[in-house]
Amino acid sequence: MPAPALPSVTEQAERLIALGATGPLDPDALRKEAAALPDRPGLLVVGGARPSELAPLLRRADRPGFVVEDMTDVDDFAPVAGVPDAAVWLLTDPDRGDHLTNASPAEADARFAAEGRTPMLLTEGVQWVLQVPEVLERNFCFMTIGSRLRKPSGRFDARTPAVWISGGTGRDGRDRKDAPKIGWCWWNNRHTWLGFGSGAGRVVPGHHG
Template identity: 60%
Template sequence: MPDTSSVITVPPLPSLAAQAERLIELGVHELAGIPADEMRTFAEDAGSRDGDALLAVHPDHAPASALAPLLRRDGKPGFVVTDMPDVDRFTPCTVELPGASLYLVTGLDRGDHMANWSPEEALPALTKDDRTPLLLTEGIHWVLQQPAVLERNRCFMTIGSRLRKPNGALDARTPAIWISNGTGRDGRERRNAPKVGWCWWGNRHTWLGFASATGRRVQ
């Protein structure tokens, strides 16, 4: 397997102030029930202490199903695959979130070096490297703020989000964000659109890395 110590360089994020304005422009603050001024203040207070950090809204306030359509690529909106109607039931697993509506995600890595690994192989490797897998909502936030992070053949999984069945077992699907080819049920009109989908826990895909971070925190 590849060396997991390598870090792939991806386009930097805008400032936290600019990220806050982006979310407000998209209406995420209204979706989440957070006043625009509160979002601006959070970003302003944190801006002097964090460099390349991602401003995220807690998934309880802004679920993946509401965020995905805000994505854009080639002028086309993002979407969730039709066979994932339960997308918002994919909740944090092995991930501890700050107890706040707004928080920061630090040390982002797209995980290109783990392309063609299975989620089953990737999770323990990330844990060993003291990294935490991104949630699906965090991955969407990342692409909202920096669309260039989603490239053909360089997309990513967000295995911090899992669905737990009524019997306590984890669903074998694991969420990911990639670019639609416009085939099958996606529809030709969605070719090149950002796509929220899923892959099996034990399967490998050459175009999917594993997005992760060094941590999460509030001010």
């Protein structure tokens, strides 16, 4: 199923401002940065926005989003590869990766490399859901394997961040049923209800090619 259409970059900036989701930028700075992006479809991403601060701003079924209790280090999940040295950028052609459901993150990563796709960062995935909440559908949610946690040893933590919908069980609690949820899965595990977020590339302000 195609991803829901995104509003214009200007409209996306105003939505982030209205939600208080501008990260380290003040509203005027975000408007200025967004205005310098090319006029083309894509997801406006604030580079310094922290997932832990964005999660409560998510909404589904009138319930706020949250981070699972055993992911207190959510903001330490950093880009695996380099990202633009810019306050904002445009992630072009964001996709939920439904065709990759039941693949492991390792397998999906290999597919993206072969196809020239860019694995989505956790902060990109969360900001995508902020803009178009209907991206999250029951049984069709997504992992964000562009972000991983590196251990002091230099190896990656086996957890892989994902954005999905709470079932209201276990430590989530019944009052969180149907709420947007930031959690994690194991790097080599498969899930029939999780795809893999990706984009065609990242474009920075001032680039109009």
